[in-house]
Amino acid sequence: MEFLNTDRLKTGLLLVALVGLVAGLVLQVSGWTDAARITWFVAVAPVLAALLVEILRSLWRGEVGLDIVAALSMSAALAFGETLAAAVVAVMYSGGTFLESFAEGRARREMHDLLSHVPRTASRHRNGGLEDISLDEIVPGDLLLIRQGDVVPVDGTVASDTAHLDTSALTGESLPARLARGDDAMSGSTNAGEAFNLTATHLAKESTYAGIVRLVEEAQRSKAPMSRLADRWSLGFLVVTVAIASAAWWFTGDPIRAVAVLVVATPCPLILAVPVALVAGLSRAAHFGVLIKGAGPLETMARIRTLILDKTGTLTDGRPQIVSIDSHAGMNEDDILQLAATLEQASKHPVAQALVAAAKLRNLPLSVPSEVIEVPGDGVVGRVDGHAVIVGGEDFVANRVGGPTVETSDLAAGSVLVAVAVDGQFAGRLVMADPLREGVGGMLELLRGQGIGRILLATGDRAQVAKRVTDGLGFDGLRSSLTPDQKVLLVLTERKNGPVMMVGDGVNDAPALAAADVGVAMGARGAAASAEAADVVLLVDRLDRLGPGIEIARASRRIAVESVVVGIGLSVIGMVAAAFGYLTPVQGALIQEVIDVAVILNALRALRIKPHEFAGPLALAETSAPAALKGASP
Structure with a gap:
């Protein structure tokens, strides 16, 4: 019966209900009353059948949802000849499930890309x-x-x-x-x-990689599915609805009053307003480069209390960058970098590529090197514009031209030296390291202000490197040299403090991302495995997007709850009026439609959410996001 959950079926049910309602109204106006009733009955039947199957599946899983009220109202309306009211309810219900399916359509795709990495x-x-x-x-x-x-492999x-x-x-x-x-x-x-x-x-x-894949799959299976916000209200509302309908029938002897109560009680404010508000939140978040894979992750994101951050590629940029240039023999820094980068164009080593990128950033002209000889992992020798140039490790260069040496213990943790010699003389060194992302400290403080109680660092890197990088950031805990399964254990342990968000970008982070209540992947340059395992992907590769994402999630959830409370309140008033005979089933259905319009308009306010704390630096976010995100609607 899995096909009952497909978007195609839900779209078809909405079209059948809508066409049937309109066609029946045309027949009714034309005087074909019996034909109109038959048309409405035929339009309601498939919606009711699909609803009953879904209810049975939910009960089998031990879940009691508000769909029962909708089924009762349609069944009672058909049983007592109120086919028009039943048709209106069918349109309301199928429209709600369509919108909910639309929101869930942004859920994560299958993890086939993870395996394609190998x-x-x-x-x-x-x-x-x-x-x-x-x-x-x-x-x-x-x-x-x-x-x-x-x-x-x-x-x-x-x-x-x-x-x-x-x-x-x-x-x-x-x-x-x-x-x-x-x-x-x-x-x-x-x-x-x-x-x-x-x-x-x-x-x-x-092998290691296959083990990581299995960890991801197991973590995803162990994470309980996110229940709909609406269903949290279901049991109490169902009891109230049945009690009012039964009392109306019992005291008046008129079953039509019970039908009217059920029709008014059809919980479309919950079925419609919740997915509309959350889908609007998903769309709004996308404008800031935050892709949230469905309404469930967005709702959970609004309740996060613990944040766990990976280091490399997440807290730091993940690419080696020049920290300083130590020049000798009268050469200036740009000359050293230009000669080194020109020669390193012949190498595919990540450090070589970082040197080339740094030279291009300074607009230094790079010619074509000649007579290049690369000793893998040690260095490169060649000629640049008539000069004999050597670039590589300290020992590699010193063994060829001599020169001052540096004690590696004097270097900052995680740094690497690139020595340069020109025409047989030591010319200088470039100190490279993986820098902290800009604005991380301020971002962490803002996240604490949004209710994040604990912020931890979890990294596979060495403790010495991790401590240097996080010095002064005020982390509540630091865990280093972690394997993928140890990261998963950390996430599960921290759940005792509330919902956990894990942020990472590498394959080793994928199991922890899947195990967390909300996994966030640095999607611009992160591994495909982490992007697939995550619930949220930061498409613009900026960690400061976490703030807007969390604020949008919380605002969207607040708007959804407001819509639920107002909608349910108005529905209860309508139920009481119907019980006393002031509303017929058709009038009740129409009043419920008015309530639906009101709560949907309120839910759409989520499209106008603007993270006020980030109004300055993020004012350019919508113009800097990828073009594919413009006007994106998940």
Whole structure:
């Protein structure tokens, strides 16, 4: 019966109910009363049938929803010949489910992109040549060739002299790791250097990356589905409705009064106003680069009490940047950077790419290097505009030209040195590090002002690096060197303090994002796995969007609750009037329509929410967001 939940069926039911109502009214006006009643009956029947099936499924799951009231009102109206009232209720109900389905249509897609991060095939050495095989064919002991830019398909050991792997998506380490022969290489990491050989030690299904996939799936299954805000009111409202309808019938002996009570009680303010307000909130959040995957995550986001942040790529930028340039031999900083970046154009190493990006940011002209020789993981030698240039690690350059050395213990944690020599003389050093995102401190204070009671850092990086980065930010806790399953455990432990939001960007964050009440992924450059596992994606790659997202979520939920309270209040007044005979079933249905219009208009106020705390720096948010978000309606 899963097809009953499809958007296509819900759209069809709305069209049938609406067309049937209009057609019946035309027949009624034309004097074809019996035909009108038959038309209304036929229009109501499929809506009622689908509703009854959904009620049975909900009861099987142990859930009692307000759909029961709608079913009672339609059934009673048909049983006592009030087919027009039943048709009006059918239109109201099918319209409400359509809007709710529209909101849920923004829910997360399947996680097939997570698996697509790993290649479907691998290159295996066999009989003096290479053969392409599927991952399932890899067995421990196979010798695989990992080309530059390839993702390591299985866990193994390095069978070449050196290998340089970008493990940021797995461990949170922002700088590539240099591995020697015999070192372990994790599946899911990317080859950032020259091609190397890998000896497989595990089957694909037993490797690190496959384990992360399983963690995500298990965490998603363990997270209880978000119940609709409306259903929290269902049991009490259902009891009140049945009591008033029964009393009206009992004391007057007129079943039509009970029908009128049920029709007025049809909880369309709940069925309609809640999804409209939440969908409007989803659309508004999208204007600020915050993609929330459905009404459930938005509602939960409004109640967050604990925030857990990943470090690399989330709290920090995730890309090495120049911190300072130490010049020697009379060369200025721009000259050193220009020569180094020009030569590094020939390398695909992340640090080399960061140098090139820094030079372009300073508008330094970069020519074409010549006679380039790269020693993977150590450095690059070549000629730039007639000069002999060497760029690389401190030892790599010192062994060729000499020069002052620096004690690595004097460096800030997480920093890396890039030495430069020109024409046989030491020219200077570039100190690089992964910097903290701009405005993080202020953002954390604003989030505390919005009701976030606990803010924690959870990272796979070393404790020394994490402490340096978070110094002065006032975190309530710092957890370092965490594996993916340890991050999940941290999220589950923090739930005792209230709903938990987890923010991350790497593959290693995906299980924790799925386990959190609300998972937030840095979607602009984050891993596909984290984007799929998350409930919220920050499309503009700015952590300060968390503030507007939370404020919009809370305002949308508040508007939805206001609509519910006002709508239910008016419905109760109408129920009392119907019980005393002041309203017929048709009049009750029409009055309920007026109530619906009022609460929907109130719910649409969510489209005008503007996060006042961020009115300054975020005034340009809507113009800087991706063009695809303009006018987006989830």
